[in-house]
């Protein structure tokens with residue numbers, strides 16, 4: 001039987017070469033260790049992360065929605081008073097422009113009552129109750145009742161003032177709804193503003209402005 005030669009034993013590194021290796025390798029010192037990340041203190045965390053708002057049935061901030069519904073009710077009140085005023089202009093207008101303005105004011109009040117309905121339904125969609133009594137509207141409307149207006153110029157001037165009130169209120173609602181991520185109210189206000197700005201141009205043109 002052939003004698004199997006044992007593999008030569010690996011030469012043990014000399015003490016000297018071991019020292020050399022250690023010198024070449026960077027020695028891990030205590031200072032080089034990565035600093036342990038401290039978990040954030042609970043109080044600090046609470047201060048950085050604002051408390052999550054309470055959401056309502058359609059996923060909107062409940063508190064902001066209440067404020068929006070209140071402002072929408074105020075807008076509704078203004079629409080309702082403006083609507084009844086426009087009916088009065090439609091009935092009582094006099095003069096050679098009667099047929100033209102009688103029809104124009106009908107178009108106006110029909111559009112105002114349509115929007116009043118949409119606003120009231122938006123209030124309901126937001127989970128609140130729309131005001132549905134004239135006594136309630138009159139208490140909070142900026143637009144006041146106008147009676148016995150027969151002059152075309154006076155009627156159109158009053159209409160322009162009323163549109164200015166609606167536009168100002170709708171722009172406030174546009175900002176508030178944007179802040180509350182309420183796209184429904186925001187889009188509604190945006191449509192009304194664009195439409196009524198054009199009407200302001202037309203009624204102003206009638207007055208020669």
Ligand SMILES: [Fe+2]
Pocket residue numbers: 090106
């Ligand atoms: Fe009529």
